[in-house]
Amino acid sequence: MKICIIGAGITGLTTGYKLSKLGHEVEIFESASFSGGQASTINFENFEIEKAYHHLFVTDKAILGLYKELDLEDELEWYKSKVATFAEKKIWSTTSPIDLLKLPIIPLKDRINLALISLRLKLIKNWKKLESISAYQWLSKHVSDRTFEIIFEPLLRGKFGRYYKDICMPWFWAKIQTRVSSRNKKFDEILCYPKNSFSLLINKLETEIQNQGGLIKHNHLITSINTQDNKVSSVSYISDNKTKHIKNFDIVVSTAPYSILSRLITLEKSLTEKMNKVQYMSAVVMILILKNPISKYYWLSIADKDFPFLGIIEHTNLLPKEKYNNNNIVYITNYVEEDNELLNMNYEEVIEKYTPFIKSINNTFSKNEIIDYKFNKINYAQPIIPINYSSYRIPIKLPVLGLYSANTAQIYPEDRGTNYSVDLGQKVTNIILEDENGFIKR
Ligand SMILES: Cc1cc2nc3c(=O)[nH]c(=O)nc-3n(C[C@H](O)[C@H](O)[C@H](O)COP(=O)(O)OP(=O)(O)OC[C@H]3O[C@@H](n4cnc5c(N)ncnc54)[C@H](O)[C@@H]3O)c2cc1C
Incomplete structure (x- = not known):
């Protein structure tokens, strides 16, 4: 079958890998210039690291299993994490x-x-x-x-x-x-971080997909999913040279958030309304490369309503900083509503806002401590999961023949994460196979 996958994040890549392994013709369309989506990495002078802090838990069986399946088990390294809370103007260990x-x-x-x-x-x-x-x-x-x-x-x-x-x-x-x-x-809390960042998994998935005959097209934006007699027929897209195309497919798997999917295809009104109801928080994540650490903890939660950020995650308090040329890698993180002012601010404005607060945690901090930085804003970072969610959760298989949706808002009750994206990739593959078998029998 000819299968179009929208998005080369962990869900899209896992789905592409599983389906191409089964002999299907897979084409992944990704609007960004890179794969990995929210788990993608960024390059500093001597190392590569996730745009947003990432780790795995002992319970993350699906992604740990995928590492094994891809012969990457040696990549997995486990570390003891140290957790604290900043409250009443002091740091308290809450490990x-x-x-x-x-x-x-x-x-x-x-x-x-x-x-x-x-x-x-x-x-x-x-x-x-x-x-x-x-x-x-x-x-x-x-x-x-x-x-x-x-x-x-x-x-x-x-x-x-x-x-x-x-x-x-x-x-x-x-x-x-x-x-x-x-x-x-x-x-002790034990967390996993892969030896060569999450990029090795992403690269390996890409290579496997390509070796199995699949294609991954970056800078390709899907603009509509087209149907004939309530069955998927083709997708329209804008390619990397800004030209418009239409290509035929039997199946489309969308890993895009619902608000994007609902603009790509006209579905029954009640379903579109449901999709548009799903709301997300965006993430504002600053990576600072510092001369000195801010605290001795990996994860510092901020329990002070006046602070403009919610946590400080010091990657090099989980992993030894020798792995990063003795740099201190610190994420300052925030989840914000889609209309929050931080989303319209640049690095200089945000660091200016954050500095007095970082200083109140560690008074030796000043902007002179910053060797390098990256500033990332991530849309659709965290779906908002209200009460009685299972009663209106949208199914993976949509009421158009050949159309499937697998995105972070389908993960429940667990918090979304790369493990559940891998699991979702496997689930959508299984549903497509069941449908294919049913179709052949008919
Ligand atoms: C701040 C932060 C911290 C996190 N920490 C962790 C952690 O510690 N551990 C962990 O396991 N997980 C963590 N996660 C979550 C994890 O990164 C995500 O759950 C996972 O990567 C989601 O993968 P996905 O493929 O479902 O979605 P995405 O990564 O969002 O991928 C969807 C892709 O679809 C593409 N797309 C959308 N529309 C179109 C279109 N029309 N045409 C073409 N392409 C399109 C997008 O560009 C994107 O690349 C974190 C996330 C954030 C934001």
Whole structure:
């Protein structure tokens, strides 16, 4: 079958790899000049690193399995992570349950309650029972006001901005399951980062697809999906030399966000309305190469509403900085609503805004510490997952013969991530195969 895949992110590449391996004629169209989408990397003078911080968890079975399948298992390296929270103008270690039990900014009885609630959450197996309640409602009911204010509110507000009260409890439940399951017997959090960044996986997928006869076309923007008798017939696209084309396909798999897909094809009104309802946060991520670290932690969450960013992720506090010519690689990250002013600001304006706040965490910080930087804005970075999401989640197989959609808003209840993109790539492949078998039998 002739299969068009829209997007060369991890979902599109995995789908392309699986389908071309099965002998299908695959063509991947990517509007950007590179593959990898949100997991793509960027070059500094002597090294390459993700535009947005990336790591894997012990539970990320699908992507770990793909590394194995592609003979890249030796790439996977595991590190102990150190986590902290900045609250009340100080950094507090929140790496282990013991750290949490010792956290002096929360009263002792609240800390004991927090430990019990974490255990209770870990023991819940049927997340469907939590579908009709928001994380905000559940947590406000079960933890003290102080615990909520110091730990959970910054986490929810930081990731979901003005939508933070709407996020469903299964999303939060899954997040806790992942983080708890990625701990060893001593309760250390263990995270994986591939030896040569995520780019090796991306390059290997590209090579495999090409070796299996597939094509990957960068700077190719799909502008419409065309149908005949409610069946996919072709796609229209603008190629890298800005010319318009139409090409016939039997199947189209879109990995683009719904708001893009809904503009590519006219579907039944109720479905288009559903698609356009799915909202996303954008990410504003600054990578700073510094002379010195800001803290000794990998992941520093900011629990202070006045801060203009939500976290500092120090890559070289997870990996040894010797791997990066002794540079300190620091991400300063933020999730913002699509109308947030940060999205219209440039690097100079944003660093000017951030500097006094970074300084309040480490007073030795100044702009003179910055050796190099990159400033990235990522659209559709985090889908907003409200209560009762499964009742209106859009299926992978759409009601047009040959049309499938596999994007980050289909990942639920887990938080979106490269592991679930690989899983989604496998799922859409399986559905296409089932449909193909049904078609042959008919
Ligand atoms: C700040 C941040 C931190 C993250 N941290 C982690 C982490 O630590 N671990 C982890 O596993 N995951 C992490 N993720 C998530 C992970 O990167 C994504 O879930 C995953 O990469 C999504 O892959 P995808 O292929 O589904 O989507 P995308 O990467 O968004 O790919 C979709 C592609 O479709 C293309 N496209 C869209 N429309 C068209 C069109 N009309 N024509 C042609 N091409 C089109 C886009 O250009 C894009 O390349 C993070 C994400 C962000 C933003």
